Amino acid sequence: MTLLDYAAWFASGCFGLAMLFATWRVIRGPAAQDRVLGLDTLYVNGMLMLLALGIRSGSGFYFEIALLIALFGFVGSVALAKFLLRGEVIEP
Amino acid sequence: MSGVELPMWAAVPAALLLIASGLLTAIGSLGLLRLPSFQARMHGPSMGATLGCGCMLFASMFVSSAIAGRPVLHEFLITVFVVMTAPATAMLLMRASIYRARNKAGSAGGEVVQR
Numbered sequence: 132m133t134l135l136d137y138a139a140w141f142a143s144g145c146f147g148l149a150m151l152f153a154t155w156r157v158i159r160g161p162a163a164q165d166r167v168l169g170l171d172t173l174y175v176n177g178m179l180m181l182l183a184l185g186i187r188s189g190s191g192f193y194f195e196i197a198l199l200i201a202l203f204g205f206v207g208s209v210a211l212a213k214f215l216l217r218g219e220v221i222e223p
Numbered sequence: 224m225s226g227v228e229l230p231m232w233a234a235v236p237a238a239l240l241l242i243a244s245g246l247l248t249a250i251g252s253l254g255l256l257r258l259p260s261f262q263a264r265m266h267g268p269s270m271g272a273t274l275g276c277g278c279m280l281f282a283s284m285f286v287s288s289a290i291a292g293r294p295v296l297h298e299f300l301i302t303v304f305v306v307m308t309a310p311a312t313a314m315l316l317m318r319a320s321i322y323r324a325r326n327k328a329g330s331a332g333g334e335v336v337q338r
Contacts, residue, residue: 138238145245149252164320172268205308212315
């Protein structure tokens with residue numbers, strides 16, 4: 132275990148805690164927009180968790196997964212917000 | 224990091240950035256959990272999405288550059304993408320929240336909401 136390993140484990144623990152907080156907001160959120168915000172936070176935290184995993188293992192494969200998670204998280208959050216705003220996602 | 228020893232110039236800043244990123248993201252998500260109203264809750268996760276993400280990507284850049292032995296900058300893609308998309312999501316969610324609050328107040332007060 133080097134210094135970087137300890138730091139990466141600490142960061143992973145922090146991201147796991149943050150994901151738990153976001154999940155609690157998704158489950159309990161009083162309004163629908165709270166749930167969408169919690170889901171968005173969950174995506175960002177999951178992406179950071181994957182990057183920490185990539186640093187820990189030293190391989191470059193996790194970068195693509197993190198990029199894809201960022202992409203699909205944005206698309207999902209925008210679709211849900213648009214649904215809350217208009218009642219439909221793709222307007223004719 | 225199995226077996227590969229990184230030089231000090233990469234390991235120490237990367238470790239500090241990792242710790243900063245974890246703390247900032249956890250504090251931001253704690254804000255999402257604890258703040259009282261939705262408008263206040265919007266502010267918490269943006270800390271993780273900007274500063275936490277930036278610190279983590281710089282740490283990743285340091286580590287992968289030290290492993291590859293040349294400057295590796297493709298983590299900037301994620302930075303650019305997150306910086307571009309976070310305001311769009313925040314703005315749409317805020318508009319949805321305002322719209323829903325106004326709609327609810329209108330239906331409770333019995334007046335027609337123009338939209």
